[in-house]
Amino acid sequence: MTAADFLNSPFPSAIEMSDLDTTGPARFFNRELSWLAFNRRVLEEAENSHVPLLERLRFVSISANNLDEFYTVRVAGLRELAHAGQNKPAADGLTPAEQLVLIDKDARDLMHSQQIVWNKLRREMEKEGILLIPRSRLTRADLKFLEEFFLSQVFPVLSPLAVDPAHPFPFIPNTGLALALSLRRVSDGRLLKALLPIPAQINRFIALPAREGQDRFAALEDLLLLHINQMFPGYELKGSCQFRVLRDSDLEVEEEAEDLVREFEVALKRRRRGEVIRMKMSANAPADLKRLIVEQLHLEEGEVIELKGMIGVVDLKELVLDHRPDLLWQSFTPRVPERVQDHDGDMFAAIRQKDMLLHHPYETFDMVVRFLQQAARDPNVLAIKQTLYRTSKNSPIVGALCEAAEDGKSVTALVELKARFDEAANIRQSRMLERAGAHVVYGFMNYKTHAKISSVVRREGNRLVTYSHYGTGNYHPITAKIYTDLSFFTCDEALGRDATKVFNYLSGYAQPEGLENLSISPLMIKPKIIALLEREADFAQQGKPAEVWVKMNALIEPDVIDALYKASQAGVKITLVIRGICGIRPGIKGLSENIRVKSIVGRYLEHSRIACFGNGHGLPSKQAKVFISSADWMSRNLNRRVETFVECFNPTVKEQIVGQIMAANLRDEAQSWILRPDGSFYRPTSNDPDRMFNCHDYFMKNPSLSGRGSAGAKDVIQLANLHGAPA
Structure with a gap:
């Protein structure tokens, strides 16, 4: 089956797995082994002849770096549990000691494969x-x-x-x-x-x-x-x-x-x-x-x-x-959104016109930096609040916050000290901000603050207007060139109030009440997701169209996976684009016959988190409920971190997410891997690989809809038709 068949036809036939106890731990894939399978997909890009030679070499290096981090954190933790005699099994039923045995086998195979691939590439490099x-x-x-x-x-x-x-x-x-x-x-x-x-x-x-x-x-x-x-x-x-x-x-x-x-x-x-x-x-x-x-x-x-x-x-x-x-990859220069250019670079004017969603790295992350630099230098700006999870060494964002504080503006920075491997850098940033006069807070001891929020309060006439930025990725100008992420800019009053309540929660432990368009974890996101899935199941049982599209880096939270299984059993069509760790088994009769899963590994690291619910109308649809988030559907994100789950209401933004971003990801063939019920992946085939649809190429050639205006609608309609669904 080709990718086009997989995505544009009815769901693949579900298979029987009579030896699988779908009521027990076997209904989940093991987290660690799923991660190793992802890193093997990364390494296999080094053997992809459609990838430039030195980029293939880079994939070998990335797979090795990934494996190092996996050992120093995940394997180290399991090793400590095993040495302490802890035998409590993971969701899939494996104890720490059992996981270590399986990890060792897979990791050794992976390291052996790295050597084989490197030797092949070395011979090709010699020819060049x-x-x-x-x-x-x-x-x-x-x-x-x-x-x-x-x-x-x-x-x-x-x-x-x-x-x-x-x-x-x-x-x-x-x-x-x-x-x-x-x-x-x-x-x-x-x-x-x-x-x-x-x-x-x-x-x-x-x-x-x-x-x-x-x-x-x-x-x-x-x-x-x-x-x-x-x-x-x-x-x-x-x-x-x-x-x-x-x-x-x-x-x-x-x-x-x-x-x-x-x-x-x-x-x-x-x-x-x-x-x-x-x-x-x-x-x-x-x-x-x-x-x-x-x-x-x-x-x-x-x-x-x-x-x-x-x-x-x-x-x-x-x-x-x-x-x-x-x-190397053909060079690509990220675009400046046409709407920002129309306003001579004035971010506040562009946002006032209407909500704007930028898709990085295709639209430049410089717009986020410009938003904060403009706020720092604008005499009408009174206050800036900012979360910092990861950022660059000489961060222009930290520089803008320091400039604003030194200029007498009220600046509050939430610096997350527990950002793994960036702790030392974040300590340096916090010291710099404190010296400039900013209020620096560190959130919670028990929770990491992983939410990505900027809030700028500006005096306009006789009122105060709050401009908000919600992101799916870090405020890091360097990684923003290779990670695909979303930046949502708005001056919507409700989202402005929501942002203020979240910052009050982070700085003063004041648990937010009455959030309007925003959910946060660890308080609200998981129940919200489960309720949305149950609602789709109700639509399916009423005979209405019921469909869910989700895109994220990882899916392993057991309660959410069980809710997805229940929705599938009720007849909800569920398509998941999960780049890395995936604990759900798709395509099994009686369990997940309506669930399909794919992973995209290519030129850019897929990092944006999106959830679309048909809301009784199927997908794509103008009536869909559409969310962007800082959170993957993992236990740590939903139960032990401060994260955001933002509902988008602007019609253009919704159309961009559903009809452009998600449709292209679902349509992708060239960089996609399809997950089988047994946990293995296969790549789509084609008689003409050069003509296989590549979502990264598509995004490099087509501007984001909300940054461009209605001129981009034709592209969205065309892409939705490619996906086999009405625009």
């Missing part, structure tokens, strides 16, 4: 003139160049370390790469074991002098092995291996910490010294070196992974060369 030169093929001129490079750029940074009773085994940081060396003193044959940490401050691949139009590189570890005699004079190398460690990077913070920032600063130092949970090392390493490393790092046999190939695949991103555009 990008060469990684091994030590044995370095020319005399190369060796002379590397000698000078070593002495001037590398040697001063190195810390060669003997390992003996007087020199204890050194600390290797998380993701640290090192050489283990077995040396013999020439003068008397005395043996020495040593470690040479490979400095992360120096590129892993060293550009050699160009020759015949080729880009030539040498690996840093080869450079170090070439110059062992300069670090250990009088010794000769008898054996060596590489190893790389991953450490537990989860954080625990005392609930009653008197100073939250100081407590996080201490916790970050603890993270750097977390227990080693996985080590990769060169296959066929000398036995004495392997034994030394394993003993000193207190590793169990199952925590050691021996690889024949490259250790530290994540570093391959350094070989994605900007000066080879012929091997």
Whole structure:
């Protein structure tokens, strides 16, 4: 079945799974194994011949980075539970120990596949003139160049370390790469074991002098092995291996910490010294070196992974060369919405005209930055309130907030210190904001604040107008270039009041009452979603059209999945676009015959969260109830985080979400994977792959409807027809 068949025809026939207990835990897929399946889809993009060569290399690096984070957080947590004897099963019925066994098998297969893909890409890169030169093929001129490079750029940074009773085994940081060396003193044959940490401050691949139009590189570890005699004079190398460690990077913070920032600063130092949970090392390493490393790092046999190939695949991103555009995605410049241009860049005027929804990265995230910079410099703006979960190092948004505070405006910033791996950056940002005079708050100890809200209060005549921005992604100008997200701008009074109540909740623990167009977790979103699904089930039982379209990164919340199963059994047609983790089993008779699931993995990272309910009219429909959200449908988002679930009422915005964004995602063939009832995925097929519909290409070529006005309606109608549904 092709993607066109899958999306434009009646639902695929459901299958019987008589051996599956659909009333028990088996009705859910395991979260961790589903995530590993997602990361395999990422890696398989590296084998997609329709992806430019160096972008394929980038996918290998991304899959390796993803796997590192998975181990340092998810596997670390399961390992701790298993060591503590915790046997409570996950929703799918697997205990932590059982999950670790299955994870280890799948992860080892994935790491082996990474090496196979890298070797294939390396051969293709050589044909394109990008060469990684091994030590044995370095020319005399190369060796002379590397000698000078070593002495001037590398040697001063190195810390060669003997390992003996007087020199204890050194600390290797998380993701640290090192050489283990077995040396013999020439003068008397005395043996020495040593470690040479490979400095992360120096590129892993060293550009050699160009020759015949080729880009030539040498690996840093080869450079170090070439110059062992300069670090250990009088010794000769008898054996060596590489190893790389991953450490537990989860954080625990005392609930009653008197100073939250100081407590996080201490916790970050603890993270750097977390227990080693996985080590990769060169296959066929000398036995004495392997034994030394394993003993000193207190590793169990199952925590050691021996690889024949490259250790530290994540570093391959350094070989994605900007000066080879012929091997990269064709460049794309995000659009400035026509409506903003019509108002000479005045964001407030553009929003006053009517609500505006921007689709990043196709519409530039600079509009969000401009919104806040304009607010900072506008004498009529009295107050700015802002949530910050993740943002860039030298954030223009933080800069705008500091400028506004220094100008005497009331600025409140909610900085989430528990944004994983961005805690240190967020502490720096909070200190900067405090110095500028902003009110900085840190939300709740028990909940992360993951909501994405900006609120600007502006005096217009004799009244105050609140301009609000609700987003599905972070206020991060760099990731906004590669993540697909939505920015909703409005001066709707109800949404302005809702935003104010949420900020009061975050800063003063005043639980919001009477929210009008907004739901927040952990108080309201989950019951709201379940009620909306039950309402669709009622429509189906009344014989009315009943349909649900959902797009998000992850779906694993058990109660929500059960509500989706019940809606399916009532006859509701449910189509889910779930990029990553998915715990729901589609297409099973008696359980989920009306549910279909696809995942999109391509040029951009699908990140926007959307939920559309037919409201008794099917989809697409002007009567649909349409929501954008900061939350995936996961337990942590719905039960332990502050998130937003915003209903959109503006007809143009609704048409853009349903008839343009969702329709294109559902229509996509080129980047789509279809989930089977057994948990496996398959890619759509076509006799003409070059003509397969690609939603990212479509969005790059077609402006967002609400940023353009009614001129974009023809595109939406055409796309809705492609999807096989009335506009």
